[in-house]
Amino acid sequence: MTSTAAVQPELAVALAAVRSASMLTTHAQGRLLAGDTLAKSDDSPVTVADFAAQAIVCATLTESLGALDLVGEEDSDDLRSPERAALRQGVVDLVRRQRDDNVGAATVLDWIAVGSADGTTDRYWTLDPIDGTKGFLRGEQYAIALALLERGEVILGVLGCPNLPNPDGTIGAIFAATDGMCQAWYGPAIDPIPIRAASTA
Numbered sequence: 001m002t003s004t005a006a007v008q009p010e011l012a013v014a015l016a017a018v019r020s021a022s023m024l025t026t027h028a029q030g031r032l033l034a035g036d037t038l039a040k041s042d043d044s045p046v047t048v049a050d051f052a053a054q055a056i057v058c059a060t061l062t063e064s065l066g067a068l069d070l071v072g073e074e075d076s077d078d079l080r081s082p083e084r085a086a087l088r089q090g091v092v093d094l095v096r097r098q099r100d101d102n103v104g105a106a107t108v109l110d111w112i113a114v115g116s117a118d119g120t121t122d123r124y125w126t127l128d129p130i131d132g133t134k135g136f137l138r139g140e141q142y143a144i145a146l147a148l149l150e151r152g153e154v155i156l157g158v159l160g161c162p163n164l165p166n167p168d169g170t171i172g173a174i175f176a177a178t179d180g181m182c183q184a185w186y187g188p189a190i191d192p193i194p195i196r197a198a199s200t201a
Contacts, residue, residue: 007148007156007178010065014146014158017060018174021053021129021144022160024098026172028052029136029162046133048087050074051112052094053129053144058114059099061125069124072115079109123150139163155179 028049054074061068079088091112092105117124125148132142144160159175166173170187175195177183183192 010148011156011158011176011178013061013064014148014156015174015176016064017057018144018146018158018160020060020098021056022162022172022174024056024094025049025053025130025136025142025144026162027097028094029139046074046078047130047137048090048094049136050130050133051076051079051091052098052108054115054127055091055095055108055111056098057127057129057144057146059111062111062114068114069117069119069121070115071117071119071124071126072112073128074112074115076109076112076116079112119149123148125149 028047051074054072058070058072061070078084079091088105088109092103092108095108095111096103115127119126125146127147128143128145130136130142131145132140136142141161141163144162146158147154148156155178157175157177161174162172164173165171166186168186170189172187174185175182176192182195182197184195185192
């Protein structure tokens with residue numbers, strides 16, 4: 001498996017991307033209007049926050065790492081039609097709040113479209129910008145899930161859990177794992193805490 005040192009640059013950027021998306025979704029949760037969602041073909045909901053979180057993660061990764069392959073959950077084509085103008089604007093407004101007041105809709109759609117890879121290359125990222133959209137809509141638990149795969153094996157994973165209650169009374173955590181390393185950041189903590197998976201025995 002790829003060592004932690006070998007993926008350190010990607011890990012740092014992935015953490016920044018998930019932190020930024022976590023901040024965006026925290027702001028958006030509970031503030032969505034009825035028109036801020038649409039139904040996928042399997043009837044699962046997708047919100048302006050799903051699209052905006054994907055845009056934020058893709059923008060952060062590509063700005064630091066350059067061109068890359070990423071399999072994302074959301075499709076920018078779902079926002080391009082005139083009928084989706086209000087939904088598209090809601091996505092842009094969220095991204096502007098997090099990134100830059102002057103970012104345009106075309107740029108936001110391009111960032112979302114970074115997630116259109118098919119996962120057939122030897123090395124690619126995969127992202128679920130809001131894993132648990134129904135929980136997100138209820139004001140409950142959800143996660144931002146980002147991973148880097150190499151030849152079919154996960155070599156890096158970052159999981160943002162903005163609503164997770166922590167042992168110290170704070171809310172929100174980020175978890176990161178590579179070969180030989182698992183760490184957590186609880187609440188506003190800057191320094192990571194080493195963690196390990198609990199035994200199943």
